[in-house]
Each structure stands twice: as structure tokens, then as C-alpha cells.
Amino acid sequence: MENLSRLCIHTVTTKPWGIEEAAREYAQAGVRGISVWRETLAGRNIVQTGNMLRDAGLTIVSHVRGGFFPAMSAGERQAAIDDNLRMIDETAALGAPLMVLVCGAHPGLALEEARRQIQEGIAAILPHAQACGVRLGIEPLHPMYADSRSAINTLAQANDMAEALASDYLGVVYDVYHLWWDPDLESETGRCAAGGNLLAFHVCDWKTPTEDLLLDRGLMGEGCINLRQIRGWVETAGYGGFVEVEIFSKKYWAMDQKAFLDLIIAAYRSNV
């Protein structure tokens, strides 16, 4: 997309930058949205940081990432819920409309049990999210993260859970990196949007070879994901919100981040 008005970048994408530098550089480059990783706020006044971002001309798209509900003991599960409640407060203080949930998994727990605990955890924090005017977004993660990061691994599962908990304050965060391989993606995309649950759209690419399970994501156009086709499905279904660039990459983090930001914008223009 030549026009940058829907371009959002996740602070983790340019991890070496502090949030002040990210805000300045994004805004100067014409980026309009920012998704703020929680770690980026450490040691900052959150209300003032939100104001700083808006003063820079940026829209705060989401606060990333809560969740991680499943655990081996009731005490740990309660601690996760408490931490998510605090993060909802922080999200409201920041002025972000959406908090992204990486739902969690534990290698010692059966997936069915992890999913039960996830649903229980979301149900426990949903009233507070609603009271704070913060929406929660379930992000299904690629099946290669089912051991320890999320037991929600397809868009169908995220749709199921969002529909089961049926709330205007709960929906789905859609990331092409996690979902591109799914043979049911087109139909589940329609279902997600039709239910009012398609809250966010994340892009990057899948490289061949991928050398690290977590930190080797590619720039849009660098890999095999059919981004145009998937964006078509998402937009046909009615989504018109921000397109968020979320890339974890040891290779790109090692670069000069201004040069990397130029690459992101060029890739967005040519390949999204």
C-alpha cells in the first residue's frame, strides 16, 4: 500500500529503540500507528507516555501482551490473572483501546486443560476490561508454539473462544505469521469478522529457511506468505483498521534501526 495512513509498527519490531526514540522516528517517517509492548513502558509514567505518543501524532493501536494463563498450580494461575488485571489498568492509562493476549501453554499440561484454564482466565479479567473500556484480543499462535506459548493455535479455536465468551470487549488478533498455512483460513476469516471479532491485523513474512523458532521473522515480501491474498480476505470481510508490522528478528535488530525502518516502509509499500 503506497499510502501509509494505516501503517502501525510494534515497538518490539525496533527493539533497540526506547519508546521516545521509536515515537519520534515513526512519526517522522510517516507511520501513523504504534503498538506498545509492555516492557517498553518500564520506568515510565504511563499516562505521560501515552500523551507523548499522541502528541507525536501517533494513534496507539494496542498494548502487547498479556495472557499466559495456564499454570501448574492455582496460585500461579491467580498470579497470572492479577498481573493481567494490572495490565488492563496500564492499558487504560496508556489510552490503548486493545490489549493483546498471548494465551499461554505449559509443557506439563494437556492442551485441553490449558485451553480450559485460558477460558477461565479470560472470563476472570473480562469484567475489569469492560469497566476500563479496554478490549481484549485473543491472538492464535502458530502450532510450533503449542508447547509453551499458546494452546490456541488456529483462527477457528480463537473464534470458538471469542464466541463462547461472547462480549463486545473480547475479540481476535490476526497475525499472518501464525495463520498463513491454515487450509480453513479464508472461511474462518469471514467468520471472525462476521462475529465482530476481527480486532487487529499483524503482518511480517515466513522465511525459507527459518533459522530460529522465535526470532527469525522476515520483512513483508521476503518469504512465502501470500500477503495480498490474505489482506484481501481480511478486507473483504470488512476489516479496515491498522496494518501492524510485528517482526522479531535478531538479524534486523542488529541493523541500524533507521535503515531498518526505511526497509519496513518500503516493504509495506511494495508487498502489503
Place this chain on the structure above:
Amino acid sequence: MENLSRLCIHTVTTKPWGIEEAAREYAQAGVRGISVWRETLAGRNIVQTGNMLRDAGLTIVSHVRGGFFPAMSAGERQAAIDDNLRMIDETAALGAPLMVLVCGAHPGLALEEARRQIQEGIAAILPHAQACGVRLGIEPLHPMYADSRSAINTLAQANDMAEALASDYLGVVYDVYHLWWDPDLESETGRCAAGGNLLAFHVCDWKTPTEDLLLDRGLMGEGCINLRQIRGWVETAGYGGFVEVEIFSKKYWAMDQKAFLDLIIAAYRSNV
């Protein structure tokens, strides 16, 4: 399982051993089945190697691995079909009843097109497989291999394709490493067996963390896969064939392979 009568090992699991040494060591340790990787036969007379394995008291369970049908040009696709036809001949010469298919994918091809080419490729070789008395087994691969190894990533997709091509000489190879995360696994396992398509059962484990996308599989019990539950589904569905240990691991290949074989047998006894 205490009893080793259903234990089969893939030659790639003990990659440092030549097939003669593998046969000797497996048989001496009480292993009853062997699945032969094609590379292991390089430079051997295949008929004599099959006889050598049977003389050692081993059942040849499968010949691994054909497939890799999708390609960017018609010439390359025909070359893949020709190579699969040769491998069917080799499988018959070896005296193996089953040839495993890793179906293929290409980062430059849309998944839908790759799947179409896979179905076309299998259809092209199926008559020769039938003429040779060799069954073909579609092995669905984990979604993390959808870029370059297989566009068939769930048991449902493998069932769909086996049912579409409906032949007594085509079925599915079921590997827990690829399938364990799937929320539909129990029902699709029943469907697979009910259709007469459950031809083989592979085991290993998924480690946390997994440090390499290809070569960091774990021994049974070392990871998060609920092997007992999945074996229960498979056997309830009617499968009673070999349980095949297929582990690719730089770590285990670096070990003394006799000591590794002892670990495999202990893990099979305790955790399968």
C-alpha cells in the same frame, strides 16, 4: 510398552550407522521392525539388502521417503514423478510394503496450487504402486514445514486427499511430532482408521525449548506430547501395527549410537 514386538526404528534415527550395522544392532537389542531411509541404500544391491534385513530377523516396515511433488515448472514436476516411480521399484525390490510420502511445498507456490500438484503427482504414480504391490502413505507434516516440505499439514488434509484418491494402495502415515497440537486430532484419527487409511504410526517427542526446526526432536517422554493419549486414540481406532521411532537430532547423532539405542528402548518401555 514393555514388550518390544511392535518396536520399529527408522534408520535415520541412528544416522551415523550404516544399514548393516543398524540391522545388527537393532536385532541384537530385540527391535523387530526397521524403516529404511532411501539414502541408506546408496551403493547397495537393494534386493540383497532386503534379504539381509529379513535374515537378521527384522520386518521391513516402510521405505522413506518419496514425494516432493510441487515445483515451479512442468519439467521439474515430471522429474519428481519419475523419481517417485523409480523409488516405487526400489521399495518393491527391498520388499517393503509401504513408501512414505513427504508431499512437498515450494515457497514460490501458493499452498492451494501446491496441494493440487501433490494430488496430481500421487495420482500419476498410484497405478505403478498398485502394480508393484506397494502402498503409498501421505505423511502430513507440522505447519512449520508448510513453506518448503509439505503443503499437507493436518491429518484432516491427509484424510481428504486419501479419500479423494480412494485406493487400497494409498493411505496416511501418522507422526505424533507433526500432529500432536491439532484440536481435531482425536476425531480425525477415528476418521483415518475408519476409512482404512491409518497405515503407520511414528513417535518421538517435542522438546521445550526446541532449538532447531528440523533436527531437535526428543526421545519419547522428553517433551510435552501426550503419547499415551494419542496411542490410545490410534489403537481404539483399530491400529495394531508397528510403533516407529523416528528422531532427527544433532544431539543424539553426536552420541555413541549403542548408548542412544539403549535410551530409545528404555524410552519406548517407559513412555510409549
